[in-house]
Structures are given as structure tokens and as C-alpha cells.
Amino acid sequence: MNFNAVIPEFIVSDLEQSRSFYCDLLGFTIEYGRPEENFLFLSLEDCQLMIEEGTDNELTELAYPFGQGINISFGIKDVPKLYQKLLESNYPIYRPLIKRKFRVGDHYIYPHEFAVLDPDGYFLRFSE
Template sequence: MKSSLHLDSREALPWFSDATHSDPALVPELAVTDCEASLIFWRDHLGFLVLYARPAEGFAYLTLGTAHLMLDQIGLGRTWEVAPLTPSLGRGINLQVSVPDLDAPLERLTASGWPFFMAPEEKWYHAGDQEAGVHQFLVQDPDGYLVRMQSSLGRRPVSPGQHLEQEPS
């Protein structure tokens, strides 16, 4: 059985071949207990592509649109351990991934029976004299990292007297 870290022809390397590319300003690297299980979540359920991988080290670099993320299996290759790594590894972090449409990841997660941390919702936030809307949901990856998938609903004028949220939650 081949490793799920294997790249296939659908997962070309546009990031490496595009001379106009600039590196993302921030790329989180998540310590994971099982890179294969994490790939099932991030790639198969959420739709990320494996940009490159080092299977012997349990490492994968993933992208979805302009979102970039690295997975690094604890105990294989180098492990950046500053304190004991005990589950749930995702304590205190919420990763937001913006996508044009939530339908495909919602369908894949639902079909797989993956639990939602927060069910899909529509939320509007005060932004000056307008409100900005998002369609969003939250799930946890196999190691407990909280992932907020969201898609913009655009902006609209604030209705007179309407009370809105001040900050995204």
C-alpha cells in the first residue's frame, strides 16, 4: 500500500514553478501524532493539496488556495518540542481557512461522519458603516487543532439602529 503522502499528477507544484510567487508571511507547522491520519482530515476532508512531503520524516507541506500549512509527525525527523506534547495538541489555537465556497468540505465532512465543533452558521460583524458576513463552521483535526472554515458573504450597509458584533469570534 502506498503512503498517502505520495504526490500524484493532480498535485502539481505551482508554488515552486511560478517565478512570480512570494512566500506566505506565516505558515503554521502543526505537531501531529499520526501524519497519515492528519492527511485524511486536511487533504481528503478539507480539500488541501500536498505541495511536497518527506514521508520517512512524517512531514507534509499542504496548500488550499493561499492557505499554507505544514504537518510534522512527533518522533519522526526533527520534533520542535518546547514542552511535553500531550493530547489535545490544539489547545489555545484556532486556525481560520478562507475558501470561496464551503459546500465541498461540508459534504466531505458530513459524508465521513466527522463531528462539527460548531455547526455551519452565517455571522455578520460590524465593520465601520457596513457589516461583513461569513458562512463558517468549526471542526477539530485528529490532534485537537481547531479549524474554522469560512467563506465571505460580502458586505452590506448597516441597518439604522441595528446592533452588531464588534469583533469576529
């Protein structure tokens, strides 16, 4: 497995709840874990993410939503399909699916994107 140059790591309040959200709902795969550290390394297509259940000391210093001010963008192939899966699961959508227009240098791209908050309030944007 190759590792991305930047891989976010989230401190979560409940590893099993987060595993269920990321793997069962969003479709991430567990690449490996360290149960003794309550840690999982996850991937979805070319995206990588680490989650680790926080200790009582770490969690008392965090306030919901965790990661305030951070917007993590995941580039995936079929954003509308994932969006539909979340709708069918009745998961709350933070920002509905839209087709955006972004200028990149001297041309424009038109990705679909939407955003959700994970169980601990991390802001996740999925974009093509």
C-alpha cells in the first residue's frame, strides 16, 4: 500500500460508531488497525483517513463539532451514488448535492459535491 503525502487523523469519541459510519455507510475499507490503540487506517478509492478513539483527557478538551473550521474534501468517482446511499439511509445531509463551478487556472471544472458531518461533527465534503 502506498501512503498519501497528507493523511488526516481524527480523534473520535466512539471508534465502533465511527467505523460503522465510515465503512458501512460511506464505503471506506479498513486497511489495517491497531486494536490496542483503538486505531483504524481507512481508505476510499484514493482517499486515506486515520481514526483513533480519544482518551478521556483528549475528549474533555474537544467540543462538538470536533475539527471546528476544518473542511476535509474527499475526491471520489461517483458522488451522486454516495449521496443517494446517504439519503436512503436517512443520514442528515449538511449541504445537499449540487454541481459546482470552480476556476482552476484558466479553465473551469464542474464537480458534483455534497457535505455531511460525521458522528463527531467533522465536516466532510465529497467531490468528483
